Amino acid sequence: MADSPAANAGAAPPAGASAPAGVTAASKGITTAALRIGRETLPVNDGWAAAGPGTTGGSAADDAHVTVVHNRAELVAALGGDNATNTTNATPKIVYVSGKIDLRVDADNKPVGCDAFADPAYSLSAFLAAYDPAVWGMTTKPSGPLEDARARSAKNQGATVKINVGSNTTxxxxxxxxxxxxxxxxxxxxxxxIRNVEATDAADCFPAWDPTDGSTGNWNSLYDLISLSAATNVWIDHNTLSDGNNHDEDQPLYFGRPYQVHDGASDIIKGSDYVTVSYNDYYDHDKTMLIGSTDTPGVDVGKLRVTVHHNRFGNVLQRAPRVRFGQVDVYDNLYLGTDSRYQYSLGVGFESSIYAENNYFKLGADVPAADVIHYWKGTKITAIGSLVQVGNKVQPVDLVAAYNAAYDPDLTPDAGWTPTLRDRMDPAWAVPQVVAGSVGIRHLGC
Structure with a gap:
């Protein structure tokens, strides 16, 4: 559990927890504490994931579906047995990930490089020669044999590194x-x-080049560390998520643009709903949390209801979160925006309704408070109780007023709704201590 007394309620939510049922520590090689954590359910009122039927994960699993896994093959087996169809496996299950598991492996669970997935007709050098803007231009996306070979290579990788998780799973x-x-x-x-898991470096071996993305084009990758698409009632808690030692800033430039191999850390898209993201440690990442992936009204309307609380965003560059459509409650988070490449934290996207309260921002001397918020075609955001630290100076800041004074168009300082599903609320001045002492792995006692 967290050492900080102020963090105890968040670090080990007691509400909804049930005692281990039948399984013994000796029979599974799991500590009693870990067995208890596996049976815990989301506390009542702990964010949007408590809405509707609530979130209980695999807490009702029978003994046969409580499993410890040590490699990719065991993980796939514990989730149902066939990665291609595990999404449809709704049997209650508790899966304990023990030690380091590399997901980019061959059939014998031996780590492999990107070349293991490359289609015979693909090579990066040939791709770069074919789609160089001086040759291909900037008005249409790549097409033809080499782009088809890149897409096949990406499909090969995805079949291995994307691990499908079914309903009723912890x-x-x-x-x-x-x-x-x-x-x-x-x-x-x-x-x-999903709790107490460290997830790192979901690198795409075959990023796609899109010359029409922005004024200068961009490389785009596929894989999030945790990806929610049309997923409901999900609790992501006490995890540590980063790019590991494979940083995007260390990648080469192709066509004058960064060869970006990472996508989101925990993106929530395509009508996902009732999600709580709590006590996670995000660091060394660029596009951190995208909530809603398109400005086109459709399945997202009336959904994408997400709570983001007591997380640390340590020198992530943007999207913490960036929101479209959803009613998103963002409170008691610690933001460290001291990296020189920092862009923004709160992205106000199309038809979004962000309610941000009691967040603490530690910014570099060259980062104005006005840059905490970024306009992405949204019109409104509530941002109250914010504290901003620059150097040793800490002061309350009206983030919307700061943004409006620096940029156009002005945002309305009212999200149009008030959150009610909050298990606890800390004052902003306490957030650095509470969050730093409780986020990420190793704070749940297992």
């Missing part, structure tokens, strides 16, 4: 549980809990 890290080089994909599922 995943808990133990013994330093870590997933690297892959993605947990929650697609069209409900009632999932």
């Amino acid at each position: 995943i808990v890290g133990i013994n330093g549980g870590r997933l690297t080089h892959g993605s947990l994909a929650l697609t069209g599922v409900s009632n999932v809990i």
